[in-house]
Amino acid sequence: xxxxxxxxxxxxxxxxxxxxxxxxxxxxxxxxxxxTFSFANYHNPERMNFGVLRVLNDDRVNQGMGFGKxxxxxxxxxxxxxxxxxxxxxxxxxxTVIKExxxxxxxxxxxxxxxxxNKNKDQLVKFLQIWIYPNQKNVTPRYDQITLDLNDRHNKxxxxxxxxxxxxxxxxxxxxxxxxxxxxxxxxxxxELKKAGNGIYAFVLKGDFTIGNIALNERDGLGIxxxxxxxxxxxxxxxxxxxxxxxxxx
Amino acid sequence: METINILYIGRHLEILxxxxxxxxxxxxxxxxxxxxxxEAKEIFIRKDFSLVLLGSGIQEESETNLCTFFxxxxxxxxxxxxxxxxxGLLKSEILLALENNKN
Numbered sequence: 001x002x003x004x005x006x007x008x009x010x011x012x013x014x015x016x017x018x019x020x021x022x023x024x025x026x027x028x029x030x031x032x033x034x035x036t037f038s039f040a041n042y043h044n045p046e047r048m049n050f051g052v053l054r055v056l057n058d059d060r061v062n063q064g065m066g067f068g069k070x071x072x073x074x075x076x077x078x079x080x081x082x083x084x085x086x087x088x089x090x091x092x093x094x095x096t097v098i099k100e101x102x103x104x105x106x107x108x109x110x111x112x113x114x115x116x117x118n119k120n121k122d123q124l125v126k127f128l129q130i131w132i133y134p135n136q137k138n139v140t141p142r143y144d145q146i147t148l149d150l151n152d153r154h155n156k157x158x159x160x161x162x163x164x165x166x167x168x169x170x171x172x173x174x175x176x177x178x179x180x181x182x183x184x185x186x187x188x189x190x191x192e193l194k195k196a197g198n199g200i201y202a203f204v205l206k207g208d209f210t211i212g213n214i215a216l217n218e219r220d221g222l223g224i225x226x227x228x229x230x231x232x233x234x235x236x237x238x239x240x241x242x243x244x245x246x247x248x249x250x
Numbered sequence: 251m252e253t254i255n256i257l258y259i260g261r262h263l264e265i266l267x268x269x270x271x272x273x274x275x276x277x278x279x280x281x282x283x284x285x286x287x288x289e290a291k292e293i294f295i296r297k298d299f300s301l302v303l304l305g306s307g308i309q310e311e312s313e314t315n316l317c318t319f320f321x322x323x324x325x326x327x328x329x330x331x332x333x334x335x336x337x338g339l340l341k342s343e344i345l346l347a348l349e350n351n352k353n
Contacts, residue, residue: 071335075334109306
């Protein structure tokens with residue numbers, strides 16, 4: 001690994017910090033959503049994307065409610081439930097439920113329709129919806145869903161997504177790798193980027209972290225580019241972080 | 251406020267209908283959708299469009315051909331790739347294209 005000083009310098013000079021309370025916010029009653037990047041009626045020219053990472057929505061859907069049938073095309077769509085159960089139906093014939101510990105990936109390609117509902121009548125569902133620009137347009141639509149071993153992320157970074165069907169996690173049409181780690185207080189690790197030209201966007205799911213010399217709290221996001229590696233330290237117990245390595249150019 | 255005429259081209263009929271409906275939900279935007287290239291060229295000549303959105307299913311050769319045609323007809327035309335197929339990115343894509351065109 002590169003020396004730590006170089007990593008810290010890199011984080012200072014080539015980074016963008018999105019504090020949680022600066023995100024776009026939409027409250028539709030049944031749906032409360034925080035948008036890291038411009039989405040739907042939230043338009044902020046300064047917050048359009050981080051490389052090919054275009055959407056990072058932090059959604060809460062009320063009991064029994066959800067998104068009716070709606071279309072998508074030419075986008076890699078990843079859903080990560082954080083609490084509760086999300087029921088999914090699509091025009092490819094899939095009817096599934098995703099829950100905490102699962103990850104779902106869809107390649108919308110030439111076009112799909114789907115719906116997403118909170119499966120439960122007595123519990124909120126909280127989930128992240130992430131959109132990544134694909135590396136090829138008009139692919140055949142596809143769906144993938146897996147259950148991850150939650151124990152496999154304790155004090156380590158668990159790979160949950162990659163570009164390779166044979167690799168760990170789900171796969172998408174993009175040179176992107178996602179990892180989740182759940183760390184004890186003061187635990188430190190590093191992440192080495194897998195591909196030259198990629199950047200990394202860290203999103204704090206729970207607790208507090210330091211990356212390089214930048215302090216992050218729950219739901220803060222930090223994008224870093226022109227670096228080979230980052231150092232991550234948890235500053236609270238059971239701190240959880242999502243790392244998204246993505247190409248910086250479409 | 252001036253109405254912005256927007257031409258959406260895409261090969262998926264249901265997505266086309268959805269995108270056009272979403273465009274027309276904005277009182278200052280007027281959306282027209284077509285599925286094939288010849289129709290797109292014909293309507294482009296007849297109507298004064300400010301912006302073209304290229305949707306799903308358009309192959310590279312078609313896209314190049316369409317862009318060349320539109321630029322020849324109107325050198326000021328704004329041509330934008332539309333991603334996502336719904337309301338998520340549509341507004342931002344259009345607003346950003348119009349803002350960039352002003353600068």
